[in-house]
Amino acid sequence: MSLNIGQLRKDFPILARKVNGKRLVYFDNAATTQKPVQVIERIKHYYTEENSNVHRGVHHLSQLATDKYEHARQFVASYIHAGSAKEIIFTRGTTESVNVVASLFQHLIGAGDEVLITAMEHHSNLVPWQQLCRQQQAVLKVVPINEKGELDMTALKNMITSKTRMFALAHVSNVLGTINPVGEAVKLARKKNIPVLVDGAQAVAHLPVDVTGLDCDFYAFSAHKAYGPMGIGVLYGKEEWLKKLPPYQFGGEMVDQVSFSETTFNNLPYKFEAGTPNVSGVLGMEAALKYIEEKGIGNVRDHEDELLDFATRKLSKTEGIKIIGEAREKTAVLSFVVNGVHPYDLGTLLDQMGVAVRTGYHCAQPVVESFGLTGTVRASFGIYNTLEEVDVFVDALKKSIALLK
Amino acid sequence: MSLNIGQLRKDFPILARKVNGKRLVYFDNAATTQKPVQVIERIKHYYTEENSNVHRGVHHLSQLATDKYEHARQFVASYIHAGSAKEIIFTRGTTESVNVVASLFQHLIGAGDEVLITAMEHHSNLVPWQQLCRQQQAVLKVVPINEKGELDMTALKNMITSKTRMFALAHVSNVLGTINPVGEAVKLARKKNIPVLVDGAQAVAHLPVDVTGLDCDFYAFSAHKAYGPMGIGVLYGKEEWLKKLPPYQFGGEMVDQVSFSETTFNNLPYKFEAGTPNVSGVLGMEAALKYIEEKGIGNVRDHEDELLDFATRKLSKTEGIKIIGEAREKTAVLSFVVNGVHPYDLGTLLDQMGVAVRTGYHCAQPVVESFGLTGTVRASFGIYNTLEEVDVFVDALKKSIALLK
């Protein structure tokens, strides 16, 4: 069964709006996706019928909100195939999830130890490790990529040593679209007992995610990049790690007993959730993942592959365009540059024609610079994009190039 | 001009719902408030018309979202009378705000130094300092309260010493309702150059807040306790502090330039906002504060004082009831216990009659225990509560007591 995109687009009210007098073509999905009514209405329903602070309340609304909240946690756990709901920590998003892990690993990483990342990481999965290494006098090692934007697995093999304390890598690159062979990478790390954190920010909306299958130790993602609300995301952590690690923030539901001299902490997952949680965010995220599930992530993948292939073919035929990121395994992200034309100029003119793309470093300055560039234009696709929109985009692009040259 | 509560209640759709077959009487406002349509619709509008990732995007939606987001920051700044929008950091809520400051003060607090809190702090403004002190071998000192639940200002005077590095106190106690003389407390601290953090979680919905007038160094609050959405809150910090302190989390908008060997950080306030921000949350918070502003915080205060006085008088006349917290300066919170009856039992029966109160420690175990208790029943009021609801509550309470005795 394939998707009825025309039908499905109606779920996304914003797609009907005009931008600069033109119909919006939203190709900035890697930055954030638009939200279906199912998500918007879920949030509204929560505040209209169910809103309350969760946990410990004896009254009906509190109980209702708590049940929904914990049910959503279970849903997220099963969605990414976690072993149990205890392994699902709600965070603000990917960036916070990575920062939590980096902060908790402070005491497990010492002078001379090594942390491994890849050359294609987003700042959010780079700077926390860099700063941790700096603080602990550890060494940040960067696994190189080839000119197609694929991870150098041979280099990786050699770089995993007895000094490595953590390997953090993106599931999918937000600049290149590369899908990394995470399963394989975990196997290599596992041999030397090295924990692996996977930055899944660009994966959850596009690929099936199975943390148990991947066997990774941590997995991070943001709801807002998968049709869910802003301000909420997930840190999956293997129970054995979460048990072992100390709390991150203090206060609220994460404590058990408190006196002025001492505090004991609550069980998983609450140990890592300090303060009133973002219940509406969590319920919105659940609605978003259910939306994807209902459409079928396989169908989503097929559809986005079709968009990517079509757009890639069209751009390849256009003079002066160079595509950045040509990995065999790729999804939903198309970065490129145009000879002699600044990405910012292209982005500005495309916007005038209603096409929203992102330009610049995409919060991943090192990988962009490694291609000798100071920016790319990035078109990134979502479930609701169409082949016709790709046509509009390519025509607008040609017009812009003509204007600028 | 006083408030038209009957009219205003219509703004809160959830108040029309029934609980256990009875009309909902929501007296759990200190845990979280209900949301007016103005807030609910603001969030919906954002996702329906404006949603985009903010900053650095060249396309129209990104620009629109960024403008709204930064405009909201300015509004919040002026709402609490901050010197500039740079001093407004968006966080998940009060708990995170306090944790951020505690974490950033790590390097400013050493062995033998002292951190001052009060005996009435919520765990969120207690445990972070306790854990910080434990980690740094510093000493946590607790300013006592009297039997009415008022801060002992004489004790405070003596406890501020040359060893004190931080004084953290609640603006309003969530258990006792006490309004602390924060301005005076800051003056005492200022003499010895000690920074003051004010936990405003229970203040923003009930009192005018003027951080410049108070002259505090940090002020923390949560939107969800002031008619705004969950998952968003504020850390106000004086610019001189925020400039001096290192970043908290890394990645996203908070960086300026990144290479594998080095990273430079962005200006205020972005330095403290890592990752995609909760734009819808921020806009919802703005709508909530505008709602309060429109009604007039003075009117709100008057109305809630009336509710508190009325309820206090009625409970005082009821046999076997002891009110916990009888400060002269008090707002919107009424804690009590009933002789020989467990708060949990009362909460459960009140709930059966549609009245939502909170029972237990209210995440402030030490202050409850300091009254020799293992819990209280807490009725806490909001803008939409009425004298009739107080009647319903008191009747239900009497019925419950009769049943339990």
Next chain:
Amino acid sequence: MTIQEKQQAVIEEFSIFEDWLDKYAYLIELGKELPLIDEKYKTNQFLISGCQSRVWMHAELKDGKMIITADSDAVITKGIVSLLTRVFSGFSPDEILEADFVFLNTIGLKDHLSPTRANGLQSMMKQIKLYAKVFQLKSNKKSE
């Protein structure tokens, strides 16, 4: 009577109450009647965590049957605890491990069944099963 039959009995008992008030009044009665746990077990060791009210529970094996006693400082919780002990006390660990806990659902106290409920019913039921499991392991060892 089997556990199943005992649950059925409770369900029938409650079926005569028409409104919540009577139900709670009865629960409160039960709570007041609950044969108290031996004072020496009212310590932190026997405290079940996760409840807003404190619940102490003790179990011992007598002639292959588990004798469960419990207490709470809140009377409604005590009423519920009383139903639990009435249904489950006096059965073998095997029987308890096989049983499901459905009756609270049916008697109209469904609210109390939620795993996240502040009264910690979930924790009490876990505790009963845990005791049963321990006794089962112990007796298996003996019989080895």
Next chain:
Amino acid sequence: MTIQEKQQAVIEEFSIFEDWLDKYAYLIELGKELPLIDEKYKTNQFLISGCQSRVWMHAELKDGKMIITADSDAVITKGIVSLLTRVFSGFSPDEILEADFVFLNTIGLKDHLSPTRANGLQSMMKQIKLYAKVFQLKSNKKSE
């Protein structure tokens, strides 16, 4: 011409364009024509931060007038920079400090005026005022 009059001239110039395409085409033309900044100023020191494209700006005082030159690696930004220098270059620091920047608003490039705009127009305007301020302080010192 005063700064005000120069702004007015730009506004009139743009008023003949009917659609965005012509406006941008003209901006791009201006961008291509911009007298380039002296290469020696195209260094990080003269870079204006906060722009997605790089913008270098230099100012010097000649006979009491500020001569502003600038460049950008993006041609649309260059067009805007060219309008800015055309309007403000050649005036005294006092005149520049008193002026407001409204013309971009009126010529239908309002989008570009936002303080959060990725092209950093706000930063460029700040930079011009900053140069003016510095020159003003310097000359006040001299005249003391």
